[in-house]
Amino acid sequence: MSFDEIVCREFAELATDYLDGAMPEPTLELVEEHLAMCDWCRDYLHQIRTTAEVVADAEDDGPRFAPAEPVMQQLVGAFRRRRQGGPPG
Amino acid sequence: MIAYKFLCAGGLGPFSRYAWPLPRAERPGAWVIAAGDATLCATAVHGCRVADLPWWLQDELWEAEFDGAIATGRHKISAPRARLVRRVEGWDAGCEQRFADACARRARDHAATALERAGDSRSATALRERATPVDIVRATRELDPPETARVTVAMAGDGATRARNGHAIVAAYIAAQTAARVGGPDAAGAERAWQSGWLGSELRLRS
Numbered sequence: 236m237s238f239d240e241i242v243c244r245e246f247a248e249l250a251t252d253y254l255d256g257a258m259p260e261p262t263l264e265l266v267e268e269h270l271a272m273c274d275w276c277r278d279y280l281h282q283i284r285t286t287a288e289v290v291a292d293a294e295d296d297g298p299r300f301a302p303a304e305p306v307m308q309q310l311v312g313a314f315r316r317r318r319q320g321g322p323p324g
Numbered sequence: 325m326i327a328y329k330f331l332c333a334g335g336l337g338p339f340s341r342y343a344w345p346l347p348r349a350e351r352p353g354a355w356v357i358a359a360g361d362a363t364l365c366a367t368a369v370h371g372c373r374v375a376d377l378p379w380w381l382q383d384e385l386w387e388a389e390f391d392g393a394i395a396t397g398r399h400k401i402s403a404p405r406a407r408l409v410r411r412v413e414g415w416d417a418g419c420e421q422r423f424a425d426a427c428a429r430r431a432r433d434h435a436a437t438a439l440e441r442a443g444d445s446r447s448a449t450a451l452r453e454r455a456t457p458v459d460i461v462r463a464t465r466e467l468d469p470p471e472t473a474r475v476t477v478a479m480a481g482d483g484a485t486r487a488r489n490g491h492a493i494v495a496a497y498i499a500a501q502t503a504a505r506v507g508g509p510d511a512a513g514a515e516r517a518w519q520s521g522w523l524g525s526e527l528r529l530r531s
Contacts, residue, residue, distance in 0.1 A: 264397050267339055271380050272493040 330382035368402035378519040381493040385415035424492035435480035442470035460484035
């Protein structure tokens with residue numbers, strides 16, 4: 236029996252490789268052994284998988300809820316004033 | 325090759341969330357076929373032998389047929405295709421809890437051994453007398469173990485806590501880690517073998 240294993244912090248660094256399917260077999264087995272018993276890392280994986288799917292959708296379709304033009308102008312103005320150090324208005 | 329597959333409730337793959345085709349009317353489920361080269365884990369179908377079971381506990385246990393070139397990993401097998409044959413009905417919440425409790429008692433015994441080696445036989449005896457996870461947790465909190473046994477006793481308490489909460493897979497892991505702390509890597513291997521033996525015997529599985 237090998238005592239190789241990964242801990243949560245290591246999984247956090249490997250999570251995107253795992254989702255990309257870009258992980259060599261020995262590492263993959265360690266990761267899945269860890270995932271099998273770690274609720275926190277499974278939740279974390281679910282979160283970044285969901286985030287990746289949402290971002291991919293947004294890239295495909297553009298923003299789904301674009302603000303109306305006047306609202307957009309107000310937001311851009313407030314953003315510029317904030318960058319210049321002025322009050323948000 | 326007949327081997328086993330742990331799935332989440334509803335026949336879902338625990339990592340892929342793939343919905344496995346379930347057997348119907350005593351006929352096996354449809355074959356699940358890997359996308360590519362079965363020697364590459366990401367594209368193979370995975371399962372486990374009886375000896376691998378303690379690493380992969382989930383809600384449902386299925387007997388499965390694996391076909392083609394079988395690759396063997398540390399604690400799993402993979403093949404180009406597999407199908408579910410039958411559910412192992414004996415693996416349910418009650419069985420999982422009994423297994424968790426058994427693992428908690430094993431970790432307790434390893435901690436008691438550590439106490440004896442540290443010269444605290446009285447605490448070792450007191451700990452061994454506790455049988456349920458609740459009582460083991462209480463005992464590990466009441467004891468004031470010698471420094472050399474302190475971590476092992478705390479680990480036994482953690483294992484019992486996880487067992488009490490129904491986390492059998494973690495209780496099993498902690499039992500193996502506790503064994504390793506007392507007896508080294510070989511003891512951990514023996515602990516895992518004991519666990520798979522318990523599961524195989526309780527569930528009458530084919531080795």
